[in-house]
Amino acid sequence: MRRRHELRAALGFLLPNLIGFGVFTAGPVLFSLAISISNWHLHRTVAFQWIALRNFVELLHDRDFWLYSINTAYLMLGIPVAIAGSLFLAIVLSQRLRGIVVYRTLFYLPTFTSGVALMLLWKALYNPEFGALNAAINWWLDSLHLNELVQALGGGGVSAPTWLLSTKNMLGLDVEQIRIIPGQWGLGARDALIIMGIWIAIGGNNMLLYLAGVSNIPPELVEAAQLDGAGRWAIFRNVTWPQLAPTTFFIVVMSFIGGLQGGFEQARVMTLGGPAGTTTTISYYIYTKAFEEFQIGYAAALSWVLFSAIFVITMINWRLGHKELHY
Amino acid sequence: MRRAHPGTEEKRPGDFSAWWYRRGRFTASHVLLVLMAVTMLVPFMWMVLASFKSLQEVEQLNPIPSVWRFENYLNVFEQVSFARYYFNSIFIAAWVTFLQCLTSAMAAYAFARLQWRGRDTVFRLYLATLMIPGVVLMIPNYTLMVKLHLLDSYLGLIVPASFSAFGTFLLRQFMLTIPSALDEAAAIDGASPWQIFWDVIMPLSRAGLVTLGIFTFLGNYGSFFWPLILIKSEHLRTLPIGMLYFDTVYGRQTNLIMAASVMNIIPLVILFVAAQKHIVRGVQLGAVKG
CATH class of the missing domain: 1.20.5 (Single alpha-helices involved in coiled-coils or other helix-helix interfaces)
Known part of the structure; x- marks a missing residue:
């Protein structure tokens, strides 16, 4: 009697959310699948047709797609650095030090204010001619006489990177083809975005999660290890790190999901995907295809490929993570 | 502690x-x-x-401006309708926050406090939708807005953002911790489910609502992708979009761009200092689903 009554009440309470969910999530997901097998052009410059899987075939032959996938992966190289930094900061912060709230506030500030304003700030800092960063680098190069030193050793000149204007990168990836050439080795736009990303993320949500994780470690475990004469590194390796494994697992999974669909805002605000497409990620590519070239069908197909990649990689993470968690 | x-x-x-x-x-x-x-x-x-320097001085290394140009800030308001952007961002974020807290709390109540068959299956389905990347939904939702004639409107910015599986999840976790004796007692006194929800559960979920409210407000105050594709008219631009076009048109005036950025960030800094406890807890709570 009561149960039937509650089902009716539950439906009433769920109704607003269910309608919203149906109209803006469930419906669109199915609709997006349908769009992805069409050649839909938003301004109808081509006649609408169902083209089955032709978008996906075209995508496999789309060199830009592969180049931008590599860009996306490259920008994710900052993730492990940021995670390690967050862990390190959390461990240092979790010691009973004065002013922890002040430090936490300062470290969290970039995460909290991140968005267009911070990106415009970094764009100004990275400006090779007028930016503060290169002004500082050049000042150091001059005052240390580094240029003369390198020339005396028989090298070429040392100059500050041109950051957002440069296609160079730490791996030496070429611009037009998928290969590595020595001339491309250096610091460029992608590295600038990675550095900014680490600066934003290092004291952010991941650090807060690690702080909570560290404070949940039973002190008996640490005391027992200390009685056995374990040093600080041994305690970290054998107590802290395994105890934090679930936290690390969660952070890694979420970072992969975020990284794979990331890079849109940076590209739109700071670089417009350039120079020469080197900061175009998959999500920015989808945006340009859909809302600048109006190829809605192709863009929807791209978004499903991205979704599949996220799904597969998350599943792999689960498999690996669970093995890791039970050792 | x-x-x-x-x-x-x-x-x-x-x-x-x-x-x-x-x-x-x-x-x-x-x-x-x-x-x-x-x-x-x-x-x-x-x-x-x-933001206080002259344009020439921005490019120099000396950190302190020789003359503090407070007029830079006034200049921003003269060159673009910055006050309008402020209003739009706060107006939209406030509406979305209100609606999302309400719809999420109602759904969370159904998932946490009411007994019905299939409840947990439906809830798991709800959670699974969190995995769908936003970019998959952007394209069909944009075409939907075109069909509904909601392009370039407040409604188009507010309504699609007013429903959240994450908010439902967060508040459900909160409501699960409230002792069930409370609603049973209220039910014996003859209270309807809506009265129990509104008079018993909602006041006790206040901490959860504040946390969700802060994150929703933040997310929508800084929201970029959706307004970027939806808004065409100048008077509907939100802060991020207004800043983007300000940079496109006046990008060489770094001092003014920085003044605008400072003004963009100030409300966030105030919010953070005022609600730090809730924010830290919210981040740590949101991860429990892992």
Whole structure:
């Protein structure tokens, strides 16, 4: 009697959310699948047709797609650095030090204010001619006489990177083809975005999660290890790190999901995907295809490929993570 | 409240070298933290100082402006309708926050406090939708807005953002912790489910609602992708979109861009200082689903 009554009440309470969910999530997901097998052009410059899987075939032959996938992966190289930094900061912060709230506030500030304003700030800092960063680098190069030193050793000149204007990168990836050439080795736009990303993320949500994780470690475990004469590194390796494994697992999974669909805002605000497409990620590519070239069908197909990649990689993470968690 | 990190309490009481070791480590940690804090702060300080400089001075290394040009800030308001952007961002974020808290709390109540068959299956389905990347939904939702004639309108910005599986999840976790004796007692007194929801559960979920409200407000205040594709008219631009076009048109005036950025960030800094406790807890709570 009561149960039937509650089902009716539950439906009433769920109704607003269910309608919203149906109209803006469930419906669109199915609709997006349908769009992805069409050649839909938003301004109808081509006649609408169902083209089955032709978008996906075209995508496999789309060199830009592969180049931008590599860009996306490259920008994710900052993730492990940021995670390690967050862990390190959390461990240092979790010691009973004065002013922890002040430090936490300062470290969290970039995460909290991140968005267009911070990106415009970094764009100004990275400006090779007028930016503060290169002004500082050049000042150091001059005052240390580094240029003369390198020339005396028989090298070429040392100059500050041109950051957002440069296609160079730490791996030496070429611009037009998928290969590595020595001339491309250096610091460029992608590295600038990675550095900014680490600066934003290092004291952010991941650090807060690690702080909570560290404070949940039973002190008996640490005391027992200390009685056995374990040093600080041994305690970290054998107590802290395994105890934090679930936290690390969660952070890694979420970072992969975020990284794979990331890079849109940076590209739109700071670089417009350039120079020469080197900061175009998959999500920015989808945006340009859909809302600048109006190829809605192709863009929807791209978004499903991205979704599949996220799904597969998350599943792999689960498999690996669970093995890791039970050792 | 927070326990010390393992390894901080050395078990060598009375030993002078141990004291010295601890003291050294204490200092080392502080030096490290101060260095980190400075690295975090320097870009912000540069931004604030640059916003008061003349254009020529922005490009020079001297940190302090020789003349403090407060008129830079007035210039921003003269060149673009910055006040309008402020209003739009706050107006939209406030509506979305209100609606999302309401719809999420109602759904969370059904999932956490009412008994019905299939409840947990439906809830798991709900959670699974969190995996769908936003970019998959953007394209069909945009075409939907075209069909509904909601392009370039407040409604188009507010309504699609007013429903959240994450908010439902967050509030459900909160409501699960409220003792069930409370609604049973209210039911015996003849209260309807809506009365129980509104008079018993909602007041007790206040901490959860505040947390969700802050994150929703933040997310929508800084929202970029959706307004970017939806808004065409100048008077509907939100802060992020207004800043983007301001940079496109006046990008060489770094001092003005920085003044606009400072104004964009100030409400966030105030919000963070005021609600730090809720924010930290919210981040840590949101991860429990892992």
